[in-house]
Amino acid sequence: MTTTMADLAVGAKGVVQxxxxxxxxxxxxxxxMGLIRGTGFEIRRxxxxxxxxxxxxxxxxxxxxxxEAGALLVEAEGEAA
Numbered sequence: 001m002t003t004t005m006a007d008l009a010v011g012a013k014g015v016v017q018x019x020x021x022x023x024x025x026x027x028x029x030x031x032x033m034g035l036i037r038g039t040g041f042e043i044r045r046x047x048x049x050x051x052x053x054x055x056x057x058x059x060x061x062x063x064x065x066x067x068e069a070g071a072l073l074v075e076a077e078g079e080a081a
Contacts, residue, residue: 005043006053006070013042013077023071034058035072 002017016039019027034057035041044061045054051066 002073002075004070005041005055005064005072005074006066008043008074008076010043010046013040014074015040015077017073017075020071020073023068026068026071030064030068030072033062041074 004020005014008014016035016037018037019030023030039057041055041057043053044056047053052063053066053069054061054063055069056062
């Protein structure tokens with residue numbers, strides 16, 4: 001089942017599946033940071049108020065705003081394709 005990255009909890013792992021229709025303004029920036037289809041990631045930390053979200057992707061830590069994380073469609077690890 002596909003969900004957004006913003007809906008996942010700390011410790012969740014998954015794979016980027018694409019972008020939401022409303023995430024167009026973030027798409028180019030996120031792609032430049034390496035978040036393209038098929039890229040694996042892990043949610044490392046979420047700030048107390050929910051913004052930002054720190055993820056581990058391609059060997060480095062990346063902090064995303066909640067809106068940016070919500071623009072990413074992902075499939076959580078362990079879910080059927």
